[in-house]
Amino acid sequence: MQIEIKKISPDEAEEKIDINIKTWYTTYKGILPIEVIDKCQAKTKERIEKEKEAIKEKNNIYGMYVDNKLVGYASYGAARDEKYKGSGEIISCYILEEYQHHHLGRKVVIKILDDLIEEGYQTMITRCLVGNPSNRFHASIGGKIVGQGTINLQGDEFAENIYYHKDLKKSLKLNQVKEKSIIKEEENRLVYLLDEEEIGEVEYKIIGDKTVDIYHTYVDPDYQGLQIASILMTELFKKLQKENLKVIASCSYANHWLKKHPEYRNN
Numbered sequence: 602m603q604i605e606i607k608k609i610s611p612d613e614a615e616e617k618i619d620i621n622i623k624t625w626y627t628t629y630k631g632i633l634p635i636e637v638i639d640k641c642q643a644k645t646k647e648r649i650e651k652e653k654e655a656i657k658e659k660n661n662i663y664g665m666y667v668d669n670k671l672v673g674y675a676s677y678g679a680a681r682d683e684k685y686k687g688s689g690e691i692i693s694c695y696i697l698e699e700y701q702h703h704h705l706g707r708k709v710v711i712k713i714l715d716d717l718i719e720e721g722y723q724t725m726i727t728r729c730l731v732g733n734p735s736n737r738f739h740a741s742i743g744g745k746i747v748g749q750g751t752i753n754l755q756g757d758e759f760a761e762n763i764y765y766h767k768d769l770k771k772s773l774k775l776n777q778v779k780e781k782s783i784i785k786e787e788e789n790r791l792v793y794l795l796d797e798e799e800i801g802e803v804e805y806k807i808i809g810d811k812t813v814d815i816y817h818t819y820v821d822p823d824y825q826g827l828q829i830a831s832i833l834m835t836e837l838f839k840k841l842q843k844e845n846l847k848v849i850a851s852c853s854y855a856n857h858w859l860k861k862h863p864e865y866r867n868n
């Protein structure tokens with residue numbers, strides 16, 4: 602599966618609208634009244650022309666391509682709500698149902714965060730209709746719910762959750778770590794790698810018959826607060842459990858982690 606994320610062109614206006622229509626029906630049926638979806642999603646020549654002009658003018662829409670086929674898109678810009686003036690916003694993000702949950706969403710978010718930071722934004726909001734399972738996505742990319750607003754669709758108001766990112770650089774790191782990092786096993790050591798750079802490690806040594814001591818855990822200060830140490834611990838304890846090794850933890854972090862995870866004690 603070859604994945605590419607790049608700005609869409611005006612010629613793709615109709616395809617973008619088709620994705621919007623299909624995804625609205627698969628996502629919002631049962632959440633919004635069907636008459637509202639039908640009215641919002643009428644496909645007219647006028648709508649296509651308007652879309653073409655908007656793409657030309659704003660250049661703020663990324664397309665997600667799988668094997669050269671457009672399967673989703675996301676748009677961004679300045680926050681539309683006066684209350685969040687000065688923040689950026691991911692305005693829309695729609696992926697055809699069969700291509701959802703393959704990390705295209707997180708990949709496009711990384712591109713958008715990069716752009717917004719480049720444009721000077723430090724904070725961002727996203728909005729998601731109450732009841733949409735995709736609320737989990739908005740939380741997973743690092744947004745915290747700060748309240749609710751409403752969206753007017755065909756004259757009726759519908760509630761939306763508002764997610765706030767108070768530090769875009771931190772959100773970018775969180776998504777890069779979730780998307781691109783791997784854990785590498787070395788002798789008596791697990792290493793957390795992002796683009797081949799070491800950003801975290803845990804070290805242990807054999808101290809007796811079937812016993813190891815975890816004596817050192819470290820996460821690069823730029824990446825602290827993203828659960829990296831905890832993920833490393835979980836991996837290490839799973840590995841040691843499989844090997845039937847007992848653990849003591851002279852590293853204070855490992856000791857603290859073990860107290861919070863009794864399921865791994867005395868293994």
Ligand SMILES: CC(C)(COP(=O)(O)OP(=O)(O)OC[C@H]1O[C@@H](n2cnc3c(N)ncnc32)[C@H](O)[C@@H]1OP(=O)(O)O)[C@@H](O)C(=O)NCCC(=O)NCCS
Pocket residue numbers: 624628694695696697700701702703704705706707708728729730733734735736737738739741779
């Ligand atoms: C929401 C959407 C853009 C997310 O893109 P995606 O490529 O499917 O999501 P990813 O694979 O990048 O998932 C990233 C994380 O979000 C979570 N997530 C995404 N969609 C989810 C859903 N519907 N329910 C629960 N969790 C979800 C994933 O589990 C993953 O979490 P993890 O990495 O912590 O395990 C996409 O699913 C979509 O188009 N949905 C329908 C339209 C929609 O609701 N758009 C948003 C309007 S506000």
